[in-house]
Amino acid sequence: MKLFxxxxxxxGKTYWCKKLAKKLKVGGYDLDFLIESNEERSxxxxxAESGEAYFRRTESKMxxxxxxxxxxxxxxxxxxxxxHENMQWMNEQGITIWIDEPVDTLLQRLKPEKEHRPLIKxxxxxxxKKFLTEKxxxxxxxxxxxxxxxxxxxxxxAGFAKIIKxxx
Numbered sequence: 670m671k672l673f674x675x676x677x678x679x680x681g682k683t684y685w686c687k688k689l690a691k692k693l694k695v696g697g698y699d700l701d702f703l704i705e706s707n708e709e710r711s712x713x714x715x716x717a718e719s720g721e722a723y724f725r726r727t728e729s730k731m732x733x734x735x736x737x738x739x740x741x742x743x744x745x746x747x748x749x750x751x752x753h754e755n756m757q758w759m760n761e762q763g764i765t766i767w768i769d770e771p772v773d774t775l776l777q778r779l780k781p782e783k784e785h786r787p788l789i790k791x792x793x794x795x796x797x798k799k800f801l802t803e804k805x806x807x808x809x810x811x812x813x814x815x816x817x818x819x820x821x822x823x824x825x826x827a828g829f830a831k832i833i834k835x836x837x
Contacts, residue, residue: 670693670695670740670763670764670833670836670837671735671738671739671740671741671743671762671763671764672689672693672741672742672743672763672764672766673743673745673759673762673763673764673765673766674686674689674742674743674744674745674766674768675745675749675750675756675759675765675766675767675768675811675812675815676747676767676768676769676770676812677747677769677770677775677801677804677805677808678746678747678775678779678786678788678789679770679774679775679778679779679782680747680768680769680770680775680824681768681770681824682699682744682745682768683699683744685742685744685768685824685829686698686699686742686743686744688826688829689742689829689833690741690742692833693740693742693833695740695741695742696738696740696741696742697741697742697743697744698735698741698742698743698744699743699744700728700731700732700743700744700745700746700749701744701746703731704724704727704728704731707727707731708727711785712724712746712786712787713785713786713787713790715727716787716788717787725748725752725753726753728746728748728749728752728755729752729753729755732745732749732755732758732759733758735762736762745759747804747808748808750765750808750811750812750814750815751807751808751811756811756814756815757814760814760815760816764816764817764832764836765814765815765816765817766815766816766817766818766819766829766832767812767813767815767817767818767819768819768820768824769812769818769819769820769824770820770824772798772801772802772805773798775801776794776797776798776801779797779801780794780797783797788800817832819832
């Protein structure tokens with residue numbers, strides 16, 4: 670089973686990745702962490718030193734590395750599905766699950782993490798809410814292509830178990 674977790678920053682993709690990988694007894698990976706390890710610099714440094722276009726190309730190359738793997742859970746970056754036909758590729762390779770939390774929830778989770786996230790580090794709380802709302806609108810056409818869409822109470826052990834059961 671190949672699971673790709675997609676959604677906005679702050680939705681809990683990394684949290685659910687670790688939990689699902691343990692339950693399924695497969696490798697669990699965070700795409701941003703893999704990029705940082707490979708590049709030997711943080712995402713913020715990559716954006717600052719090489720720009721977003723370079724980051725998105727690197728992200729896509731790292732994503733495609735998963736074609737060779739048989740079973741895994743991958744937490745993607747929030748923008749991963751929106752570039753280089755990555756969403757189509759992930760749907761062809763495995764199961765995509767859109768974790769969809771409300772903007773207000775994202776705002777509360779991301780406020781204390783701003784400095785580690787290059788796209789939001791310089792935003793006030795009001796600007797952050799506007800940014801998240803706009804990004805969600807921009808990314809919706811990509812996220813909407815996911816095999817499954819979990820929101821609200823469905824973002825739970827039971828919600829993920831129901832999906833996994835259908836593919837076991």
